[in-house]
Amino acid sequence: MDYSVYVTRLIPRPAIELLEKDCSVELNNKDRVLTKRELVQKVKGKDGILCLLTDTIDGEVIEAADKARVFANFAVGYDNIDVDAATRRGILVTNTPGVLTDTTAELAWALVFAAARRLPEADRFTREGKFSGWSPTLFLGQDVTGKTLGVVGAGRIGTAFAEKSRGFRMKVLYHDIERNTDFEKHTGGVYVSLETLLKEADVVSIHVPLTEATVHLIGKDELRKMKRTAILVNTSRGPVVNETDLAEALANNEITGAGLDVYEQEPRIHPALLALDNVVLAPHIGSASVETRTKMGVMAAENLLAALRGEIPDNLVNPEALDRRR
Ligand code: DGY
Numbered sequence: 501m502d503y504s505v506y507v508t509r510l511i512p513r514p515a516i517e518l519l520e521k522d523c524s525v526e527l528n529n530k531d532r533v534l535t536k537r538e539l540v541q542k543v544k545g546k547d548g549i550l551c552l553l554t555d556t557i558d559g560e561v562i563e564a565a566d567k568a569r570v571f572a573n574f575a576v577g578y579d580n581i582d583v584d585a586a587t588r589r590g591i592l593v594t595n596t597p598g599v600l601t602d603t604t605a606e607l608a609w610a611l612v613f614a615a616a617r618r619l620p621e622a623d624r625f626t627r628e629g630k631f632s633g634w635s636p637t638l639f640l641g642q643d644v645t646g647k648t649l650g651v652v653g654a655g656r657i658g659t660a661f662a663e664k665s666r667g668f669r670m671k672v673l674y675h676d677i678e679r680n681t682d683f684e685k686h687t688g689g690v691y692v693s694l695e696t697l698l699k700e701a702d703v704v705s706i707h708v709p710l711t712e713a714t715v716h717l718i719g720k721d722e723l724r725k726m727k728r729t730a731i732l733v734n735t736s737r738g739p740v741v742n743e744t745d746l747a748e749a750l751a752n753n754e755i756t757g758a759g760l761d762v763y764e765q766e767p768r769i770h771p772a773l774l775a776l777d778n779v780v781l782a783p784h785i786g787s788a789s790v791e792t793r794t795k796m797g798v799m800a801a802e803n804l805l806a807a808l809r810g811e812i813p814d815n816l817v818n819p820e821a822l823d824r825r826r
Contacts, residue, residue, distance in 0.1 A: 502522070502523065502524055503522060503523040503524070503547040503548060503808045504523065504524050504526075504545065504546050504547050504548075504567075505519055505523040505524065505525050505526070505546060505547060505548045505549070505550065505804065505808075506525075506526050506527075506528075506542050506543060506546040506548075506549050506550070507519070507525060507526070507527045507528065507549075507550045508528050508534055508539070508542075508549065508550065508551045508552055508555050509527075509528050509531070509532075509533070509534075509552055509554075510527065510528070510529060510531060511550070511552075511574060511793075511797040511800075512793055512794040512797040512798075514794055514797065514798055515550075515794070515797025515798050515800065515801040516797075516801075518798060518801040518802070518805070519550070519801050519804070519805070522805060522808075523547075523548070523805075523808075526542070526546075528542070533552075533554045533555065534555065536556070536560070536561070539555060539556075539557075539561055539564075540560060540561055540564040541564075543561060543564050543565040543568060544564055544565070544566060544567075545566065545567055546565065546567060546568055547567055547568065547569055547570075547808055548568060548569060548570045548571075548572065548804045548807065548808050549565065549568055549570070549571050549572070550572045550574060550800050550801065550804055551571055551572070551573055551574065551580075551581075552573070552574050552575065552580075553573065553574070553575040553577060553578075553579075553580050554580070554766075555580060556580055557571055557580060557581040557582060557586075558582050558585070559582055559585045562582060562585045562586055562589060562591065563589075565591065567826075568591050568826075569590075569591060569592060569807055569808060569825065569826050570591060570592040570593070570594065570803070570804050570807035570808065570813070571586060571591060571592075571593050571594075572594045572800045572801070572803045572804035572807070572813075573593065573594065573595050573596070573800065574596060574796055574797060574800045575595060575596060575787075575796070576595050576596055576597045576598075576600055576656075576657075576787075577595070577709060577710065577736075577737060578593060578595045578817055579709065579710040579711075579737060581593055583817060583818050586818060586821065587818045587820050587821040587824070588824075589824070589826075590821055590823075590824030590825045590826050591821060591825075591826070592807045592813060592816055592818065592821050592822070592825065593816070593817045593818045593821070594800070594803035594804070594807065594813045594814075594815045594816055594817060595803075595815050595817055596795075596796040596799045596800055596803075596815060597656065597815060598656065599792060599795035599796055599799055600657075600786070600787035600792050600795075600796060601656045601657050601660045602660050603786065603787050603788075603789045603791075603792040604657050604660075604735055604786040604787055605657055605660035605661040605663075605664060606664075607735055607761060607782070607785060607786045607787075607788075608657075608661050608705050608707075608733050608735045608759075608761075608786075609661070609664060610759075611733045611735065611759025611760070611761065611780055611782065612644060612703055612705065612731060612733055612759060613644065614759055614780040615731045615733070615756075615757035615758060615759040615778075615779070615780050616641050616642045616643070616644050616703070616731055616757065617639075617641040617642075618639050618641045618757070618777075618778075619780070620780050621639065621777050621778075622639045625639070642702070642729055642731065642756060642757075644668050644670070644702075644703065645668045645669055645670070646668070646669050646670065647668075647670055647671075647702035647703065648670065648671045648672075648673060648700050648701045648702050648703075649662065649665050649670040649671065649672050649673065649701060649702070649703050649705070650673050650674070650675070650697040650698065650700070650701025650703065650704040650705070651672065651673070651674040651675075651683075651687075651689065651705055651707060652674070652675050652676075652694065652697065652704065652705070652706045652707065652708060652717070652718075653675075653676055653706060653707035653708035653709075653736065654674050654675075654676040654680040654683035654689070654707075655676075655707060655708075655709075657707045657735070657736075658674065658676075658683070658705075658707035658708075659680075659682065659683050659686055659687060661705055661707060662674065662683065662686070662687035662689055663686050663687050665687075670703075671690075672687050672688060672689035672690065673689065673690055673692045673696070673697045673700060673701055674687070674689040674690070674691060674692070674697070675691070675692060675693065675694045675697045676691075676708075677713075679691045694717075694722070695725060698722055698725040698726050699725050699726070699727075701726075701727075701730060702727065702729065702730055702731070703730065703731050703733065704726065704730060704731070704732050704733070705732075705733040705734075705735070706718065706732075706733065706734045706735070706736045706740055706741070707735070707736055708736055708740060709736070709737070710736070710737035710739055710740060714737075714739075714740050715739050715740065716739065716740070716741070716742045717740050717741075718732070718734075718740060718741045718742065718745075718746070719741075719742035719745045720742070720745040720748070720749070723745055723746065723749040723754055723755060724749075724754060726749075726754070726755050727755070728753065728754065728755065728756065729755075729756050730755045730756060731755070731756060731757045731758065731759065732746070732755060732757075732758045732759075733758065733759040733760075734758075734759075734760050734761065734762055735761040735762065735786045736762060737762050738760075738762040738763040738764040738765070738766060739764050741760075741764075742764075743763065743764050743770040743772075743773060744770065744772070746758060746773070746779075747770055747772035747773050747776065747779075748772075750773075750776050750778050750779055751772070751776060753778075756778065757778040757779065757780070758778070758779045758780070759779070759780040759782070760773070760779060760780070760781055760782065761782040761783075761784055761785060761786050762784055762786075763784075766784060767783070769781060799814075799815065802814070803815050803816075
């Protein structure tokens with residue numbers, strides 16, 4: 501076997517080594533996202549492409565991938581890929597679910613606490629030499645223990661996030677397009693409407709995939725329903741939250757704080773958010789632990805190899821493509 505594979509950016513070494521056993525691997529060694537033009541050139545003639553969430557795999561790229569049998573995405577989300585276009589051409593699309601669940605849920609908790617206890621602000625203050633001694637009114641934040649948690653999206657990451665609230669003795673409310681009894685079994689969560697969740701939760705954390713239905717799921721009207729003391733956390737996809745509306749709500753103290761790992765137009769961050777102290781901004785690092793990024797790479801490589809061998813990859817997102825596969 502000597503398949504020709506393109507990897508769109510440097511990923512952990514074990515994944516590359518796995519691919520190299522059976523494939524000629526060409527790798528984008530520059531530590532940056534490829535331009536559309538580069539991507540279109542590179543996918544030509546390749547049997548498989550291991551791509552990232554920062555690569556826009558649209559109809560044009562898929563057309564250019566004249567020999568491709570698979571696009572293996574190094575991410576659980578695959579909104580960067582035009583899956584329908586791939587399916588029409590019989591190209592399999594895979595993702596990396598499961599391995600990043602706890603890591604992303606942990607980052608969501610890190611953002612909850614960073615926002616609730618104003619840690620980045622306090623860190624800046626301390627480094628700037630402004631700490632002149634303990635004060636009863638210095639950096640007062642919000643407690644989390646015993647409060648109400650609102651989880652929007654009851655999938656794997658939402659469930660792991662809610663499970664971890666047990667130590668904080670929180671009441672868990674959740675919302676999704678439908679009830680999820682697994683979520684309830686694992687977390688004791690109660691299914692409510694989005695409106696009830698927003699009105700009652702002290703911490704609202706978003707864990708939905710990006711689809712047409714979830715674009716701007718949280719905007720002005722939703723933010724107005726939240727408590728003034730509430731915190732909003734988003735580790736899913738940026739466009740789920742209307743950033744202009746969020747910045748306005750934070751500036752007017754309509755909610756007390758927010759923690760964001762994702763943005764509407766990454767890597768651009770809304771200037772109004774950058775100017776605010778009551779929002780914690782992380783650079784899309786939800787799954788960024790050494791262990792998890794390695795597992796994601798190996799999983800993406802295994803998916804890709806399985807597709808090239810004519811097997812059904814474990815994490816196939818478009819089984820409809822199997823009937824038309826190349
Ligand atoms: C994913 O896998 O979709 C994450 O956003 C990557 O960290």
